[in-house]
Amino acid sequence: MSSSRGPLPFLREVGRFWSSESRAMKAGAIALLIAATADLGAGVVLSGSFSRIESLPGLLLLIPAAIALRGSTFGAFGARLGTALVVGTYEPELRPGSWLWRHVEAVGILTLVTSTEAALLARAMAALLGQPAMPLVDLIVISVVGGVAASVVLLFVTLFLARMSSLRGWSMDDVAAPAITATGDLLTVPAILLATHAAGRAGVTVIVASALGALTLGALVYGWMHHRQDVRRLVRESVVVLSGAALVSSLAGAVLQSRDGLFLAVPALLLLFPPFVAVFGSLGGILSSRLTSKLHLGIVEPRLRPDKPVVLELSTTFLFATVTYLYVGVATWALAHALGVTTPSLLTLIGVAMIGGLMGTCLLAVVATTAATATYRLGLDPDNHAIPVVTSVMDFLGMLCLVGAVALLQVGAT
Numbered sequence: 001m002s003s004s005r006g007p008l009p010f011l012r013e014v015g016r017f018w019s020s021e022s023r024a025m026k027a028g029a030i031a032l033l034i035a036a037t038a039d040l041g042a043g044v045v046l047s048g049s050f051s052r053i054e055s056l057p058g059l060l061l062l063i064p065a066a067i068a069l070r071g072s073t074f075g076a077f078g079a080r081l082g083t084a085l086v087v088g089t090y091e092p093e094l095r096p097g098s099w100l101w102r103h104v105e106a107v108g109i110l111t112l113v114t115s116t117e118a119a120l121l122a123r124a125m126a127a128l129l130g131q132p133a134m135p136l137v138d139l140i141v142i143s144v145v146g147g148v149a150a151s152v153v154l155l156f157v158t159l160f161l162a163r164m165s166s167l168r169g170w171s172m173d174d175v176a177a178p179a180i181t182a183t184g185d186l187l188t189v190p191a192i193l194l195a196t197h198a199a200g201r202a203g204v205t206v207i208v209a210s211a212l213g214a215l216t217l218g219a220l221v222y223g224w225m226h227h228r229q230d231v232r233r234l235v236r237e238s239v240v241v242l243s244g245a246a247l248v249s250s251l252a253g254a255v256l257q258s259r260d261g262l263f264l265a266v267p268a269l270l271l272l273f274p275p276f277v278a279v280f281g282s283l284g285g286i287l288s289s290r291l292t293s294k295l296h297l298g299i300v301e302p303r304l305r306p307d308k309p310v311v312l313e314l315s316t317t318f319l320f321a322t323v324t325y326l327y328v329g330v331a332t333w334a335l336a337h338a339l340g341v342t343t344p345s346l347l348t349l350i351g352v353a354m355i356g357g358l359m360g361t362c363l364l365a366v367v368a369t370t371a372a373t374a375t376y377r378l379g380l381d382p383d384n385h386a387i388p389v390v391t392s393v394m395d396f397l398g399m400l401c402l403v404g405a406v407a408l409l410q411v412g413a414t
Contacts, residue, residue, distance in 0.1 A: 017312040018319075024171045025316060028286055031175045032324045035182030035282050039275035040328075040335055042185040047270035047341065049193050050263070056196055058133030059142070061253040062122040066147055066192055067274075068249035068395045069114040070184035071281045072242055072388035074154045077107050078176030079289045079387050081162040085172050086293045092163055100159075106234045107155065109223040114242050115147030116140060116216045121250040129254060137209035138199035144212045146195035150187040157183050176289065178282040181391075185278050237384045245392030252277070252395040259403055266411060268336040268343035269402075275328045276353060277398040279321070280360055284368050284390035287317050291372040292386055302376040306369055314365050318358075325357030326350065344411050356405030360398045367393050 018025060046053075046063075053059050080103060084090035091099045119139035126133030133139070161179055165172040199205055223235035256263075256273070263270045290313055294300040300309050329350035336343035343349060368390045375385040 014312065014315045018316065021316065025319075027171055027175055028178070028316075029320060029323060031178035032279065032282055032286075032320055033327055035178035036275045036279055036324055036328050037331065038182035038186050039278045040271060040331060042189050042274040042278075043271035043332070044335070044339070045189045045193070046274060047267050049189075050267075050270060052193065052196070056134055057131065058122050058126045058139060059192075059196070060257050061125050061131075061133070061250060062118060062139060062143055063189065063192060064253040064256060064277075064395060064399075065118040065121060065246050065249040066115070066143060067185055067188045067278075068252070068281070068392050069118055069242065069246055070147065070150055070154060070188050071181045071278075071285075072245050072391045073107060073110050073114060073238075074151070074158050074180045074184060075176070075281070075285045075387040075391060076238065076384055077103065078158050078161065078172065078180050079285070079292060080384070081158070082165075082172035082176060082289050083293050083296055085162070085165055087296060090162065090166060092166060094159070102228055102231050103234070104155065104159075106223060106231050106238070107151075109219045109235055110238050110242060111147060111151045112144065112212075112216045112219045113239060114246060115144040116213065117243055117246045118147070118250075119143035121246055122253070125250045125254055129257070131257065134199070135205075137205050140209040140212055141199045141205055142192060142195045144216070145198055146188065146192035149195070150184065150191040153187055154180065154184055172289070176285070178286070181278050181281040181285060185274050189274075234384060237380060238388070241385045241388045245388040248392040249395045252399040255396070255399045255403060262406070262411075265342070266344065267341040268332060268349065269406065269411070271336055271339075271341070272328070272332045272349070272353065273402065275332070276325075276356065276402050277395055279324050279328065279357065280364055280394035280398040281391045283317055283320055283324075283361065284364050284394055285387050286320070287313060287364070287368045288372055288386035288390050291369065292376075295372065295376050300373075302373045310369055314369070317365065317368075318361055321357055321361040322354075325353045328357070329353030344409075348409055348411060351409050352402070352405045352411060355408065356398075356401040359404065360394065360401040363397050363401070364390070364394055367397075 081090065094100050122139055123133055123136045158180060161176050162172060164170055223231065226232045226235065291300060294309060295302060301307055333343055333346045333349045371386045371389040
């Protein structure tokens with residue numbers, strides 16, 4: 001893969017790789033486009049509820065972390081299922097003590113822990129930024145109730161995808177990340193908004209938040225000391241990496257909070273925000289899942305400098321990004337016109353999506369390959385670490401790329 005070979009041999013090799021992976025690429029492209037369409041639904045919910053979000057101080061700091069943690073938790077679960085399907089250890093039976101049961105048990109524990117952490121971080125971030133925020137007990141109730149509600153549906157979606165992948169020969173690595181990211185985004189925003197109605201009830205909220213806090217602590221201790229080694233390792237490793245992911249995703253919420261005036265002035269940007277950021281999670285999930293599966297199989301060497309199989313995988317990621325962000329720009333503009341909200345011109349919105357998307361994809365290539373290979377070299381399971389790291393980091397970097405593209409094209413400038 002050295003540059004001395006020239007571009008034409010490399011392009012021919014890329015073409016052969018795309019041809020050999022045409023079935024998986026077709027499935028991945030379809031999944032990405034469907035996911036982006038679903039994420040536009042999350043954008044509609046977000047833009048339609050922005051006045052309520054603003055009336056609940058601190059909620060805008062919570063939402064990006066809540067969305068990202070659903071994608072991180074279940075994206076990693078999907079990656080583990082994908083690896084199990086590839087190496088032949090997948091067991092479809094969900095019975096007490098089975099492989100699948102133990103992983104579902106761990107996901108439940110992690111959902112409680114990360115939802116509580118998201119609330120704590122939102123409150124801490126508000127204090128750090130000097131911004132008002134609702135009481136911590138309200139944030140805990142909203143985050144945990146909304147997070148658990150969305151996670152129950154996500155669990156069934158993930159198990160269904162694994163079952164269909166096993167029966168029909170789908171590539172779990174290619175379909176899981178987009179489907180899980182989109183479903184998580186589409187469910188989490190309305191689930192969080194519905195959960196706000198359970199908050200602000202004085203003494204009742206305090207009691208509920210205390211009970212949820214005790215339940216979370218108990219679940220964490222149970223998982224940390226679990227009698228099965230695989231569950232213990234999964235919980236211990238995931239809690240650490242997901243805690244870091246929650247912190248980074250909270251920074252994305254801080255960026256969104258700091259630019260809320262622009263999003264209010266140009267509501268089409270609120271429609272664009274969920275699919276724009278979510279596509280990074282989907283692309284990163286596909287790339288990380290494929291790399292981790294190939295690391296387990298010995299096809300990819302755990303080197304920080306990408307070898308040929310990694311470069312070929314990256315070529316697919318950039319192709320996916322180009323097609324998907326072009327679609328996101330066009331679809332957002334069309335939806336904004338259908339809803340009658342303020343929007344830039346079609347070319348401007350495509351420019352924002354494409355420029356920001358391709359800038360972010362360059363960063364994604366570095367983050368995803370580094371996360372997968374570094375965790376593998378450290379003796380950690382990349383399935384547990386790569387997707388949470390990629391999702392959370394790209395939530396923050398993706399938000400910066402969106403803001404940067406908006407500034408570059410002077411959208412909303414007076």
